[in-house]
Amino acid sequence: MHGHPLRDALLELIDRDGTTTSTLAAKELGESTGSCSFHLRRLEVLGLIEPDPEATGRVKPWRRVPTTQASLNRELEDVAYASWLQQKSSDDQDFAFSEVVALTEGQLTELRARLHRVLHDFTRTIPIPKDTTPTAVIIRAFPIQE
Structure with missing residues (x-):
């Protein structure tokens, strides 16, 4: 899913419980607190989780970044396209292009x-x-930030 088994397990834990800390995750997953802390911070850099803004005190729980419908659609599109590429025959046409x-x-x-x-x-x-046949047509037109 996200390139590392521990990161995937951390995301599943957060999805199940709503939030987690490196200490709770370490106990639940049988990993070290340091390793969980490192991978939680990497997931933050990837934009998948964030510190829970409602947390008080020394405990620093993490939660999923709220997703938009657009980001969910893009993720579903990517998964569907990857699946189609794996299953397509040589006769199937893939019409994809991009221009700047x-x-x-x-x-x-x-x-x-x-x-x-x-x-x-x-x-x-x-x-x-x-x-x-249901067919995904994906168009993204946006200015490129230089």
Whole structure:
């Protein structure tokens, strides 16, 4: 999941209990407090957890960073695409590309509107025809911070 078995176990523990500390995690997982503390801080750097702002005193519990629907969608898209790549036959078509273009704010707004209209032409068919397959179409248009 996140590249390290202890990090995955820590995330599962936080998901189960809501918060954890390095001491509680060490007891629960049979690891050292130092190792749990290190990996909890790495998960913070990755943006997956944060110190619980409601905590008081010396105890420093960690909690999951609240996720947005957009970030959940991106994670599901990534998982679905990776799964499709593993299962696809040589006949399956993967149409993926990216471009970096120079746009004004107005042009970016227009590009987004045009792409939305193109997708709308394919999503407004109700009922959904029986010969179709759910297909992920992912478009991200955003300014690159230099």
